[in-house]
Amino acid sequence: MGIKIRNVTKAFGTYTAIQDINLQIQKGDFVALLGPSGSGKTTLLRLIAGLENLDAGKIFFNGIDYTAKTVKERKVGFVFQHYALFKHMTIFENVAFGLKVKPRKIRPTKKEIKEKVMELLKFVQLEHLADRYPAQLSGGQRQRIALARALAVEPEVLLLDEPFGALDAKVRQELRRWLREIHQKLNITTIFVTHDQEEALEMADTVVIMNHGKIEQIGSPEEVYEKPANAFVYSFLGKVNEFKGESLVTNFPHVKGTEEAVGYIRPHEIVLHQQSNENSIPAVVIHINKAGSTVRFELKRLDTDELFEVEMTSDHYKKQGPFHKGEILYAEFKNIVLFDRKTNSIQTEKNVQGEVVSAISSYMS
């Protein structure tokens, strides 16, 4: 089912949670709604499901105006952040619920319901838990049951609110892969909410980045990562060091940044040297974290006292290092992206030699 959201606004009292949003989702798409806490992701998802009434705008399903349709009529599958399993029912009854509440005319027989539920439980690999109660399940298992329950009524749209939010890293990784597989098998239009950029970029076909009740950018993971529309998207999609004003203008003279500019540099785009060169800036090592495949440094610029982060692979560190806390190193900024602070859009991207980099591609290398 294709979904079109046109000029939708939603306010809670005087607070506008969704501001004049436009969004088109293709049939069978796998969409991530990504944004910081309070940006309106859940609200948008609930508006699509009909769980929230909109104040202005229209919502179309397959080109038909669904704005006034009830939740029931929209036939969406909704998976709640905290699963919302029925506590007083067994797992079997939970999954069977959607089938049992169908009007008598179209309700499957008891036998059919049983078969269907067991099939779904097998699908989520939890058929052995049919007689348990939700309280007796782990978080990951509950999440899978919540999904099985939503799928039982064969929705054409699947909406998931932070499906992996409350789970530990390992289970989360497993469930991510599993959800992708399910989407590939069933090919239902799926929209999931997350505030984890890695999760969105890894899983989704389309990423919708939200901030303050507005959409900042829509695109494939590559598009939004490589061509961020504005400073917010750039900084939200990965770690950045931010330089503005004085420290930008005086220390990167080649960049010709103006007072209105903000410069962003990703930590892995800074190279550390033990000797100074013409483009480098001296900084003292504050902290080194060597756990994992990347080594992370925290440094303080000697000229402006600003803190910034640097990352390098541990292989690279082995060749160059070791560095020590308190040591003075020379940081070379390989790439800097400038945003106009007023319009929030990209001014130019330049490397420190002052050449304009035509496309923002260098920071993937």
Added chain:
Amino acid sequence: MIAKEPLNVKRVGAGRIPLAPIRKWLLIGTALGFLGVFILIPLLVVFTEALKKGIELYFAALKDVDALAAIKLTLMTAAIVVPLNAIFGVIAAWAIAKFEFKGKNILITLIDIPFAVSPVIAGLVFVLLFGSQGVFGPFLETNNIKIIFSIPGIVLATIFVTFPFVVRELIPMMQEQGSEEEEAAITLGASGWQMFFRVTLPNMKWGLLYGLILCNARAMGEFGAVSVVSGHIRGLTNTVPLHVEILYNEYHFSAAFAVASLLALLALVTLVLKSLVEWKTRKNG
């Protein structure tokens, strides 16, 4: 006695505070002593007084025509009041816990009024409304409807006095549970009624039962409000508590205590049921 807790207060196990043994036993002793003097001893007195003149007289007092009529009226009142309170209580609690609307705070305050005002005053209000000199008096008289000094008045007064029990039990419980399960039911295609009977009601059944037990105890034991509207017509508008008073005033002490022992028994049964429900809730919660 029935606890009157403020709205929205959750009952939670008290934290363990380390105390010197002497102080601890002093506290426990005081509490138990107080309970003994004010609750246990009176309860024992009721039963000893009731049985003082032998078991036959005890049952004779209960089998007396007027006593039986009083028991019947009390049971009937409870049978009307408790279900009505269940329905109104659930509706009011649902409205308050799950919806935002203007005047919600006023409604919450209003619900507490029956606990805040003296039952006698509650009874008087009904007399002022429905009595022959009251606001609706002339209307009722011309239509030949009798409320005060008859059964409808007793039922009304009892509903008024017992209304908060169910609501106050349900509101904090429903607020805590939120609406997610109900929303899940709706997205799965349930109608409003299906949602209510399959999700909302099962989720609040223990709280509801708890409220109803307390409501029932009060409905059967209410004296003040009922006394004002009843008119004390023997065999017609006397409930058990009123009958006890009459017997006592007429110096039929053992009979009075015999009938009173029924109320004491009711209290004991109520306490047992209440503990059972509490235990069950804790197990399921």
